[in-house]
Amino acid sequence: MSQPGSRSRFELSSTALWLTAAVLLACSVSCAHQDSSIVSCDDGLALCGGACIDTQADPGNCGDCDSVCASEQRCEAGECVGEDKGAGGSGDDLGSSGTGGALCAPGLALCSGDCVDLDIHPHHCGGCGQACPIGQPCEDGACRCDVGLAACDGGCADLSNDRLHCGSCEVRCAFNQTCMDGACLCNEGLTDCDGRCVALASDPAHCGACGAACDAGLVCQAGTCTCIVGEHEDIGATVPQVVRGTTLDADTYFGLACVAAGSTEVVYRFTAEELGTYRFDTAGSSYDTAIAVLGFAVCDELACNDDRGGAEAGASVILDEGEGVLVVVSGYNGAQGDFVLSIDRAAPPVCPVGNIDPTLPRAVSGDTWALGDALVPSCGSVDTPDASYTFTAPHAGRYIFDTAGSSYDTVLELRNGSCTGSVISCNNNISAGTTSRIVANLTAGQTVVAIVDGFAGESGPFTLNVTEYVPPPCPELVLGTTFPQQVTGTTAILDRESALPAPCASGGGPEVAYAFTAPADALYTFDTVGSAFDTVLHLHDGTCSGPSLGCNDDSSDLQSQVKALLKEGQTIVVVVDGYSGAASGAFTLNVSQTLVPPCPQIDLGSTAPQTVTGTTAEAVDILRPTCGNAGGREATYSFTAPVTGTYIFDTFGSSFNTTLAALEGTCSGATIKCNADAAGGQQSRLTLNLEEEQTILLLVDGDSASASGDFTLNVDRFAGGGTCSAPIDLGSGYPQVVTGSTVEQPESVTPTCGSSSAPEMIYSFTAPDSGTYVFNTFGSSFDTILQILNGSCRGTSLGCNDDSGGPQSRVFADLTAGQTVFIAVDGRGTSAGDYVLQVDRFRGPGTCSTAIALGSELPLTRTGTTSSHPNAVSPSCVTGSNAPEMVFTYTAPVSGRYVIDTIGSSFNTVLHVHTSGCRGLELGCDDSSGGSGASRLIRRFNAGQVITVVVDGYGAASGNFTLHISPADP
Numbered sequence: 001m002s003q004p005g006s007r008s009r010f011e012l013s014s015t016a017l018w019l020t021a022a023v024l025l026a027c028s029v030s031c032a033h034q035d036s037s038i039v040s041c042d043d044g045l046a047l048c049g050g051a052c053i054d055t056q057a058d059p060g061n062c063g064d065c066d067s068v069c070a071s072e073q074r075c076e077a078g079e080c081v082g083e084d085k086g087a088g089g090s091g092d093d094l095g096s097s098g099t100g101g102a103l104c105a106p107g108l109a110l111c112s113g114d115c116v117d118l119d120i121h122p123h124h125c126g127g128c129g130q131a132c133p134i135g136q137p138c139e140d141g142a143c144r145c146d147v148g149l150a151a152c153d154g155g156c157a158d159l160s161n162d163r164l165h166c167g168s169c170e171v172r173c174a175f176n177q178t179c180m181d182g183a184c185l186c187n188e189g190l191t192d193c194d195g196r197c198v199a200l201a202s203d204p205a206h207c208g209a210c211g212a213a214c215d216a217g218l219v220c221q222a223g224t225c226t227c228i229v230g231e232h233e234d235i236g237a238t239v240p241q242v243v244r245g246t247t248l249d250a251d252t253y254f255g256l257a258c259v260a261a262g263s264t265e266v267v268y269r270f271t272a273e274e275l276g277t278y279r280f281d282t283a284g285s286s287y288d289t290a291i292a293v294l295g296f297a298v299c300d301e302l303a304c305n306d307d308r309g310g311a312e313a314g315a316s317v318i319l320d321e322g323e324g325v326l327v328v329v330s331g332y333n334g335a336q337g338d339f340v341l342s343i344d345r346a347a348p349p350v351c352p353v354g355n356i357d358p359t360l361p362r363a364v365s366g367d368t369w370a371l372g373d374a375l376v377p378s379c380g381s382v383d384t385p386d387a388s389y390t391f392t393a394p395h396a397g398r399y400i401f402d403t404a405g406s407s408y409d410t411v412l413e414l415r416n417g418s419c420t421g422s423v424i425s426c427n428n429n430i431s432a433g434t435t436s437r438i439v440a441n442l443t444a445g446q447t448v449v450a451i452v453d454g455f456a457g458e459s460g461p462f463t464l465n466v467t468e469y470v471p472p473p474c475p476e477l478v479l480g481t482t483f484p485q486q487v488t489g490t491t492a493i494l495d496r497e498s499a500l501p502a503p504c505a506s507g508g509g510p511e512v513a514y515a516f517t518a519p520a521d522a523l524y525t526f527d528t529v530g531s532a533f534d535t536v537l538h539l540h541d542g543t544c545s546g547p548s549l550g551c552n553d554d555s556s557d558l559q560s561q562v563k564a565l566l567k568e569g570q571t572i573v574v575v576v577d578g579y580s581g582a583a584s585g586a587f588t589l590n591v592s593q594t595l596v597p598p599c600p601q602i603d604l605g606s607t608a609p610q611t612v613t614g615t616t617a618e619a620v621d622i623l624r625p626t627c628g629n630a631g632g633r634e635a636t637y638s639f640t641a642p643v644t645g646t647y648i649f650d651t652f653g654s655s656f657n658t659t660l661a662a663l664e665g666t667c668s669g670a671t672i673k674c675n676a677d678a679a680g681g682q683q684s685r686l687t688l689n690l691e692e693e694q695t696i697l698l699l700v701d702g703d704s705a706s707a708s709g710d711f712t713l714n715v716d717r718f719a720g721g722g723t724c725s726a727p728i729d730l731g732s733g734y735p736q737v738v739t740g741s742t743v744e745q746p747e748s749v750t751p752t753c754g755s756s757s758a759p760e761m762i763y764s765f766t767a768p769d770s771g772t773y774v775f776n777t778f779g780s781s782f783d784t785i786l787q788i789l790n791g792s793c794r795g796t797s798l799g800c801n802d803d804s805g806g807p808q809s810r811v812f813a814d815l816t817a818g819q820t821v822f823i824a825v826d827g828r829g830t831s832a833g834d835y836v837l838q839v840d841r842f843r844g845p846g847t848c849s850t851a852i853a854l855g856s857e858l859p860l861t862r863t864g865t866t867s868s869h870p871n872a873v874s875p876s877c878v879t880g881s882n883a884p885e886m887v888f889t890y891t892a893p894v895s896g897r898y899v900i901d902t903i904g905s906s907f908n909t910v911l912h913v914h915t916s917g918c919r920g921l922e923l924g925c926d927d928s929s930g931g932s933g934a935s936r937l938i939r940r941f942n943a944g945q946v947i948t949v950v951v952d953g954y955g956a957a958s959g960n961f962t963l964h965i966s967p968a969d970p
Contacts, residue, residue: 064131066123068112079129080112218298227299229253229326232267239278240344243268247329247336256330258304259290263331269296270327270343272319277346277372277385280327281314287337289313289329296324306332308408308460314369316346316457318383346385349374351419352449356391361467363405364389368452368459375419377453379426380411386453388419391466393442398469400495401450402430402437405463411453412436412464419449428455439469439495469495474513474544475573481519483593491533491576491584500544502536502577504551509536509578513544516574516591518566523594523622526574527561530588534558534579544573553579555631555705563621565596594620599636599667600697606642609716616656616700616708623667625701628659628676632702636667639698639715641690646723646746649698650678650685653712657703660684662696669697676703678747678757680830687748689724689793718746722761724793727822732768735840742782742825742832749793749824754785754802758827762793765823765839767815772847772870775823776810779836783807783828788821795822799872801882802828812870812884814848814918846886848872848918851948856893859966866907866951866958873918875910875952877925883910883953887918890949890965892941897968901936902951907959910952911935917948927954938968 041052048055048065055061055078060068062075069080104115111121111128118124119141123131126141133155136143145156152162152169159165159182164172166179173184176197186197193203193210200206200223205213207220214225230253235243250264272278280303282289291313292304302325308314319325329339349372356362368385376382393399403410413426430437434455442448452462479487489512496510518524528535537560538551549572550562558579566572574591578584597620604610619633641647651658659676663669678685682703690696702708722728723746730736745759767773777784786809787800798821799811807828815821825835846852847870854860869884892898902909912925923939930936933954941947951961 062112063129064123067129067131068114073113215298225298227297229267229269229296229299232269232326234269234271235327235343237271237273238343239273240342243341243343244338245329245341246338247331248338250336254292254294254299254328256290256292256304256306256328257301258292258306259330259332263290263334263336265328265330266339268327268329268341269324271324272321274321275319276348277316277318277383279314279316279342279344279346279369281308281312281342281369282329282339283312283314283342285312285337285339287311287335287339288332289335289339290332291315291330291341292328293317294326294328296326299326303457305457308458314459316369316383316385316459318373344370346370346372348372351375351386351451352388352390354387354389356389356450356464356466358392358394360394360399361465364464364466365462366452366464367461368454369461371459375413375451375453377411377413377426377451378423379413379428380453381456384411384454384457385459386451387462387464388449388451389464390447390449392447393444395444396442398439398441398471398495400437400439400465400467400469402435402465403452403462404435404437404465406435406452406461408458408460408462409434409455410436410458410462411455412438413451413453414438414440415449415451417447417449419451421449424448471499472496474500475515476512477514479514479516479574479591481517483519483524483591485591487514487589487591488586489576489589490586491578492586498577498581500538500575500577502538502551502553502575503548504538505536505553505579507536507538507577507579508581509533509583511575511577512587514574514576514589515571517571518568520568520593521596522566523563523596523620524566525561525563525590525592525594527555527590528559528576528587529561529590531559531576531586533585533587534583535560535587536577536579537562538575538577539564540573540575542571542573544575546573565622596620596622599623600638601635602637604637604639604698604715606640607715608642608647609714611715612637612713613710614700614713615710616702617710619708621705623699623701625659625661625674625676625699626671627661627674628701628703629705631705632659633708634699634701635711637698637700637713638695640695641692643717644692644725645690646718646725646748647688647690648685648714648716648718648746649688650714651683651700651711652685652714654683654710656709656711657682657707658684658711659699659701659703660686661699661701662686662688663699665695665697667697672696675757685747687718687723687746689748720745722763724748724762724822727762727764730763730765730823730839732766733839734768734773735838738763738837738839739835740825740837741834742827745832749787749789749826751785751787751800751802751824751826752797753787753800754828756785756826756828758785758830758832760824760826761835763823763825763837764820766820767817769817770815771849772812772814772842772872774810774812774838774840774842774870776804776838777808777825777835778810778838780808780825780834782831782833782835784809784831784835785826785828786811787824787826788813789824791820791822793822793824801871804882812842812847812872814872842870844869846888848887851887851889851917854888854890854949854965856891857965858893859964860890862888862963863961864951864963865960866953867960869958873912873950873952875912875925875927875950876922877912877927878910878954881910881952881955883956884958885950885952886961888949888951888963890947892943892945892947895941895943897938897940899936899938899964899966899968900949901930901934901964902961903930903934903936903964904962905934905951905960907957907961908933908954909935909957909961910954911937912950912952913937913939914948914950916946918950920948923947 045052046055048061053061059075063078073080104110108115111124116124122138125132125138132143149156152165157165163179166173167182177184190197193206198206204220207225208223218225247264288311290306293302302317303315305313305315351374371385411428414424415421425438427436491510536553539549540546549564552560552562555561616633661674662672675684742759747759785802788798789795798813801809801811804810866884871884910927913923914920924937926935926937
């Protein structure tokens, strides 16, 4: 029995059920008038059972749908409030009676007047009023999503197809995307381009393909960028056809690129009926027209032209079958008027179109407008009509092809043999014009193809001229005998090329040749001062191919000067040439004459010493010394040696920079010696060893064309010893040490090593027996140079050294018994002073005179060192070597190829092999081909052949070596 004043669970449940039924009945009445298609409610209302409910005030849906308040309660702010009289106590305690008795069975809780299981109730899940979202059951007091769903934003979502939660709760698909298999995919008809869903059929940034943006002014239609053509007339595909119209009061659609300032335009659509080249022109129009052909799809300019050989315009394009184009007729710089538009299809490409008769000169005329594009010249452009002609040279010669007289900018090419032959030459615009020109050297019977093309698509009437080049006569002009005279002319003559090589410089430019006849015996000067280019001047005796009488390049800046001694009546050819093939232009040729003084002017006799004074201020330049600079005026003297001895000639005390030369006997004799600027000054000095009664010519000259004035010539005989004519005899003793000084000695020997203009002391020495001798200047007070000469100062140098391990010098020489040598103790530069000369014999083995015999062992290995050995022979495969060497002989045991190397040596070796000793024929020389500084030679030797093997060093290198001799691989 229940307690008084309380309700049973059944009664409460009945009451709740009644209330629920009442609410549902009310809802069914009220919802009958609702639109069953409602899917959303206004702000503040919730969709409950298909109706929009204010869950903040509705007692049947208080707080959320289906949360029902007790019969005595009301819904305020989503909570059931007020007294629940049926509970027998306050409305705040619905779980027990006033005396503490339970109102609900164990495991149930009283929520909103009803006993519910908080573990499973969807509206009171885990607590009263804690309703689960729609689609989420209550399990164990918690709202759970069904299997396959995920909890997202308080609800359950199918991540595989929910646009708001695609793949994960955080991913929301764009408005034009669908969620499929957990991924946002573009809706049907759209394509993903860089993360955006676009319609390739209409998107101008992705027209037909991702990233394919349309140019400005174009729209995307059906996946293709097209232009908005505007008003135009379709003239079909008929060819030929003529269309007449006017641009007066017309519109401007495009604005052509080939017109500086455009005008109004009329547009036609033309469709090619078949593949070919189509021509469009406005010949016969009343004003200065312009024409363009545009692609119909995208309005791109296929061709554009203003003024094809005049006020008319023309354009040509290659079109495919069915290809449509827009033909735009406009005007230049705002010009308007009536026009004639002609359309035709070009003839098929043909090569050649004709033949040129070999009778020259010949001119061929034609028009490339209606021709096809058969060939593409190597210096022209594609898609340009051309005309081609064969020509066969009647004989060997130089032929000229040009397009002078053509109406457009031509391109000319010459091919050998046929249309597909190799290119001989190609030219576009010679001399900055529109005419093209080719000059070719052809052999007799040689056939060529001349191709007349156009530049950048141009075409029209042309003229092809063929002539043969006829070289000018040589000489082509006569100067006669007049002097002084000045002649002007130019070498920049069309087609002229160099025919006469210059004996000096390159002389590769075109030239002009003159004949000149000397009216008297005199010195004649020819120069090109005043010319506009870099000239070369050369003279020839008698004819253009005669002996050279002189040649000069740049005696005065870029101009040239040649002087020649001519006899009365002698005719010469004067050639004005260019320094290079590009050097040509206007020139000035000047001719002058100077009477020639006698040579020698004064005979000094045999007096020594003597001093002569004179001047070159009024002299002439006839002779050219072999030292110093050319162009100075000179004075000449003869001198005869009274006795055999050493003579010194100098110009000390002269007022200008002199050059002093000695010639053998006469003014035309060979130069014995020449000096400019002795002892570091501007004056000159010669030391000569002369025989008794020997006559020489002394030439006192200026060191440059501007150097002239008063001079002093001093002549003296050196009375001391130690000269070439009076050497100090050391006899045959060794070892011996000699001291002395080179100060006040003459300077008569030029060493073959180092650089010296210093005085020297000369000794003679006779080898008592055959062997290697060593000479040195160790202990001298100045920087010496030491040279050993065979027999005399003019003998062959047997060795020369400058600075052997320091400022002193050492020379090794292989001498035979009784051989006399001259020893020259010289100074580096102008150095002179006290010296020490030591003479001794090298007694060690392995020299050129004491070669070590290796026998015939094969293979063979020998070790040794070149340190402290002489340097008596120089290898041919390196320069400047002064290293010591070790010398061996080897006898080949069998005929065959041998390998000789120094692999394993401790220094950078040089290996050379000779026949018959160090001075024999060199059979081979190698430096470092063995790797790491080692040398290696492979040579063939006959059985019993004896060779000399020299282990040498690179530069001054020396050290331990290993020598191998082995048979080469067969």
